[in-house]
Structures are given as structure tokens and as C-alpha cells.
Amino acid sequence: MRAMRGVAMVAGTVWVEGFRRKDAYVLWVLLAALLGVLAGVEVYGLARPARYVVDAGLLITWVFSGVLVVTLSGRQIAADETSGMVFALLSKPLGRGAYLAGKWLGAWSMALAATLLFYAVVAGMGAVRGGVSGPAVWGQAIALHAAALGIVGALTLALATRLTAGAAMTLGALLAVVGFALMPTLGARAAEAGGPAGAVLTAAHFALPHLELLDLRRRVVHAWGPSPWGPWLASLAYGIGWTALGLLLAWLGFRRRPLRQDGS
Amino acid sequence: MTNAIEIDSLGVTFRSRRGGEVRALDGVDLAVAPGRIVGFLGPNGAGKTTTLQVVLGFLAPTRGTARVLGLPAQAPEARERVGYLPERARWYPFLTGRELLVGFGRLFGLSRRAAADRAAALLAEVGLADAADRRLGAYSRGMAQRFGLAQALVQEPDLLILDEPTSGLDPLGRMAVRAIIQRQRARGAAVFFSSHELSEVERVCDEVAILVRGRVRVRGRAADLARPGESLEQCFLRVVEAAEAGT
Ligand SMILES: Nc1ncnc2c1ncn2[C@@H]1O[C@H](COP(=O)(O)OP(=O)(O)OP(=O)(O)O)[C@@H](O)[C@H]1O
Ligand SMILES: [Mg+2]
Numbered sequence: 001m002r003a004m005r006g007v008a009m010v011a012g013t014v015w016v017e018g019f020r021r022k023d024a025y026v027l028w029v030l031l032a033a034l035l036g037v038l039a040g041v042e043v044y045g046l047a048r049p050a051r052y053v054v055d056a057g058l059l060i061t062w063v064f065s066g067v068l069v070v071t072l073s074g075r076q077i078a079a080d081e082t083s084g085m086v087f088a089l090l091s092k093p094l095g096r097g098a099y100l101a102g103k104w105l106g107a108w109s110m111a112l113a114a115t116l117l118f119y120a121v122v123a124g125m126g127a128v129r130g131g132v133s134g135p136a137v138w139g140q141a142i143a144l145h146a147a148a149l150g151i152v153g154a155l156t157l158a159l160a161t162r163l164t165a166g167a168a169m170t171l172g173a174l175l176a177v178v179g180f181a182l183m184p185t186l187g188a189r190a191a192e193a194g195g196p197a198g199a200v201l202t203a204a205h206f207a208l209p210h211l212e213l214l215d216l217r218r219r220v221v222h223a224w225g226p227s228p229w230g231p232w233l234a235s236l237a238y239g240i241g242w243t244a245l246g247l248l249l250a251w252l253g254f255r256r257r258p259l260r261q262d263g264s
Numbered sequence: 265m266t267n268a269i270e271i272d273s274l275g276v277t278f279r280s281r282r283g284g285e286v287r288a289l290d291g292v293d294l295a296v297a298p299g300r301i302v303g304f305l306g307p308n309g310a311g312k313t314t315t316l317q318v319v320l321g322f323l324a325p326t327r328g329t330a331r332v333l334g335l336p337a338q339a340p341e342a343r344e345r346v347g348y349l350p351e352r353a354r355w356y357p358f359l360t361g362r363e364l365l366v367g368f369g370r371l372f373g374l375s376r377r378a379a380a381d382r383a384a385a386l387l388a389e390v391g392l393a394d395a396a397d398r399r400l401g402a403y404s405r406g407m408a409q410r411f412g413l414a415q416a417l418v419q420e421p422d423l424l425i426l427d428e429p430t431s432g433l434d435p436l437g438r439m440a441v442r443a444i445i446q447r448q449r450a451r452g453a454a455v456f457f458s459s460h461e462l463s464e465v466e467r468v469c470d471e472v473a474i475l476v477r478g479r480v481r482v483r484g485r486a487a488d489l490a491r492p493g494e495s496l497e498q499c500f501l502r503v504v505e506a507a508e509a510g511t
């Protein structure tokens with residue numbers, strides 16, 4: 001109970017910071033960019049169907065939401081350490097686990113809230129042009145997207161327990177890009193490469209999260225209808241499992257780590 | 265009665281990534297009795313902050329032990345009863361003093377109402393009632409330091425640990441800090457604080473401990489440590505010089 005309160009306090013602080021500092025403006029800029037691009041698609045493709053708009057919009061949504069969750073979760077610990085806030089917080093009845101959980105929850109929920117805004121814009125623009133998919137597919141896609149943000153946020157936070165904010169964000173972003181762009185073909189590449197290179201690729205295939213499993217964009221765009229619930233639930237469980245693993249790694253990285261104000 | 269702080273042959277060695285070693289603490293022995301005000305003196309880099317951070321469980325000792333209110337320093341239960349003012353803290357600039365204090369009160373399990381009442385009382389106690397709803401980022405250095413005292417007192421701690429509480433304060437602010445520290449002792453709390461303001465320490469402390477190069481060289485009542493006719497400042501210089509010549 002007390003721990004939950006600590007988690008809520010830390011997460012709430014992440015939100016307040018986001019709103020009172022420049023971050024909220026970043027969101028409006030991103031939204032404007034999204035609208036601009038989608039409007040551009042409209043202009044160039046007068047007769048084009050809704051799926052072009054939705055396709056472009058969802059791609060941008062994924063990129064933006066990834067950027068948000070990585071920057072939000074990557075900077076938290078280092079900022080608290082250089083300001084000395086971490087000492088004030090942890091000298092109170094707030095365990096390191098609750099502190100980390102609060103930071104993750106704050107970063108994830110904030111990135112998710114922004115992502116929902118993006119989805120509303122994209123779905124709205126799609127609907128204006130005739131729509132692509134029903135609410136069930138959108139709901140499934142958003143839930144898996146949320147799980148993907150959970151993974152990236154947790155892993156970035158884990159990196160941030162041991163690295164500078166810049167390094168954690170860079171690696172977190174790299175992980176997200178690799179998770180999407182390379183993971184789907186990694187198995188095939190490993191078989192093709194063979195030898196030690198193949199072994200490395202095979203290891204990566206199993207050791208890194210397959211974010212592509214959480215991406216239902218094609219199903220939304222091409223109106224394939226809802227995913228069967230079994231595989232969908234399995235994907236969701238996969239996302240939650242990786243998020244839990246990321247949080248566990250963060251806790252292991254932070255549990256006993258000496259804290260220091262110079263941030264080195 | 266168990267001591268508020270009990271430190272035995274405490275050693276802390278920092279290892280840099282390049283393989284260098286800094287022996288910050290080299291066998292510190294120290295005790296703070298309940299209801300006492302103990303000043304912790306020492307030149308820059310002596311290891312005062314490092315000692316306090318071990319006592320608060322932020323650092324694990326390389327050697328030796330630290331106990332707080334009869335509990336191991338790392339024990340979560342100790343956090344319930346210890347108040348801490350960190351050295352050089354920059355409070356969340358985007359929150360108001362009141363908001364952050366309410367948040368801290370919630371960490372101690374206070375209801376929203378109780379936390380708000382406590383925050384108001386604390387802000388008044390440290391003379392920040394007028395600035396309660398201003399952002400912490402707009403506080404002056406002295407105001408931030410007063411806020412730091414307020415946030416260390418949220419739960420009326422049994423042990424108050426202050427890292428340079430008077431640094432950056434004008435004479436009025438220093439008087440206010442002295443009054444707060446003395447009120448805490450009157451309540452029965454132990455106070456352990458590091459400082460470079462020797463006259464301040466002389467005025468308020470029951471005991472002092474002088475740390476030089478990671479070791480407590482002398483401890484006891486200021487009046488007993490100083491030779492006849494010697495001020496605490498002269499005593500401090502003598503102890504530091506002797507210790508530096510010896511090691
Ligand atoms: N995280 C760290 N890594 C390496 N060395 C450190 C670290 N923290 C402190 N030190 C070293 O340990 C020694 C003691 O530092 P500490 O901050 O405890 O001194 P201090 O007595 O508080 O000094 P001051 O009066 O300047 O606040 C110094 O030599 C310092 O450089
Ligand atoms: Mg210090």
C-alpha cells in the first residue's frame with residue numbers, strides 16, 4: 001500500500017514535469033508535424049483511399065511514441081542524481097524498487113497518453129476518407145503498441161541505471177530500431193550467415209525483444225479484420241513478459257548501486 | 265539506550281573505472297547518543313558526506329558497520345525515522361514548495377489532508393509560508409536551504425542528518441537553522457550535521473567530531489577538545505595539521 005503510494009508519487013512527478021517544462025510543447029509540435037504530413041498525403045493523393053493516410057500516420061505514430069518513451073525514461077535517473085533529488089527521495093520511506101517502478105510508470109503512461117492522441121488523429125483522418133478498420137482492430141493494435149512502449153521504456157530505464165542519460169537513450173533507441181527493423185529477418189539471416197556470425201545473429205534472435213510481433217499496422221491499414229484472440233493474447237503476454245524482464249533488469253542494476261551526485 | 269548512530273571501523277574505498285582507488289573513509293568510529301547535537305567537522309574531501317551517505321544506506325561500506333537507531337543503515341524501517349538534508353540539492357524546479365512537501369508527506373503514509381496540513385506547518389516553521397506556492401526553481405539559495413530543512417522534518421524524525429545546513433545562508437538564516445536544530449533536540453531527537461562554520465558548531469553542538477583524511481581524529485565536547493584559551497577554530501587547525509603531518 002505504502003509502496004503503491006510511492007510509485008504513484010514518483011510517476012505523478014514525471015507527469016507534472018512533462019507538463020510544466022517544455023515537453024508538452026514538443027508534443028504539440030509532433031502533433032502538428034503528424035497533421036502536416038497527413039494533410040500532405042491528402043493534397044498529393046486526392047483520389048487516394050484512406051489506407052494511405054492511415055499507413056503514413058501510423059508509421060509516424062510509432063516513431064514519435066518510441067522517441068517519447070526513450071527520452072522520458074532515459075533521463076529520469078541521471079537528472080535526479082545530478083540534482084540530488086534522488087537522495088531526498090530515497091531517504092524517505094521509498095524503496096529503490098518503488099522509485100524505479102514509478103519512473104517507468106510515469107514515462108510509459110505519459111508516452112502512451114501522447115500515443116493515444118496520435119491514434120485519435122490518425123483514425124479521425126482515416127475515417128474522414130472512408131475508414132479502414134473497425135474498432136476491434138484499432139483496439140488490438142493500440143494495446144500491443146502500449147506493450148511495445150512498455151518494453152522499450154523498461155529496457156531504457158534498465159540501461160539508465162548504469163549509463164549516462166545520453167548513452168541510455170541512444171542504446172534504447174537503437175534497441176527499438178533493431179527490434180523492429182532487423183528482428184523479423186534475423187532468423188533467416190542467421191541461417192544464411194552460418195559460422196560464428198550466424199551464432200551471434202541466432203543469439204540476438206533469442207536475446208532481444210521481437211517488437212514486430214506487437215505491430216498490427218498492416219492489419220489495420222489493409223482492413224484484414226481483428227487478429228484471432230489466441231495469437232493476440234500471446235503477443236500481449238510476450239510484451240508484458242519483456243516489460244517485466246526489463247523492470248527486473250533495472251532493479252538489479254539499481255538495487256545496490258552506489259549513488260553519487262556528480263552523475264559519473 | 266541504543267545510540268542514534270553507531271559507526272564502527274567504517275571504511276569506504278571508491279574505485280574509478282580506470283583502476284584508481286580513493287580511500288575516502290579509513291576506519292571511522294563514531295556514536296551519536298539520542299537527544300544530542302553532534303557536529304561533524306573536517307576539511308574539504310575529508311569524507312563527511314561519504315560517512316553520511318553510508319549512514320543513510322546510499323553507499324555500502326567497504327569495511328565496518330553503520331547502525332541507525334539500532335537498525336542496519338540499509339534497513340527500510342530506518343527511513344521512517346530519519347530526516348536528511350542532502351548537500352547541494354536542487355529541488356524539482358517545476359514543483360512548488362508546498363507540492364513537493366505534500367508529496368513527501370504522502371511517502372510517510374499521511375493522508376492528503378494530513379500531508380497538506382503538515383506541509384503548511386513546516387513551511388511556516390522555516391519561514392517560507394509566503395513562498396509556499398512559488399516554484400522551487402525560483403527559490404533563492406537560502407530559501408532552497410530552508411526548504412531542505414523543512415523536507416527533512418516531515419515525520420518529526422528521531423534522527424536528523426544534515427549535510428552543511430548553514431551553507432549559503434545569511435546570518436538571519438543561520439539563526440533560524442540554529443533555532444530549528446535546538447527545537448529538534450528539545451523534542452528528544454538526535455541531530456548529526458556536517459559543517460564548516462566553526463562558530464556555529466561551537467554554539468549549538470553538545471559534541472563535535474573532527475574527521476581528517478577518512479578518520480575521526482578527535483571527538484568529545486568542544487570545551488574539552490580545545491586547550492585552555494584555544495578557540496574551536498584553533499583547535500580544528502591543530503588537529504588537521506597534526507593529522508596531515510602524521511599520514
Ligand atoms: N563517487 C565518488 N567516486 C570517487 N571518489 C569519491 C566519490 N565521492 C567522494 N569521493 C572522494 O572521497 C573523498 C571524500 O569526499 P566527501 O564528499 O565525503 O568529502 P567531504 O568531507 O564531504 O568534503 P566537503 O567538505 O568538500 O563537502 C574525496 O576525496 C572525494 O574526492
Ligand atoms: Mg561534503
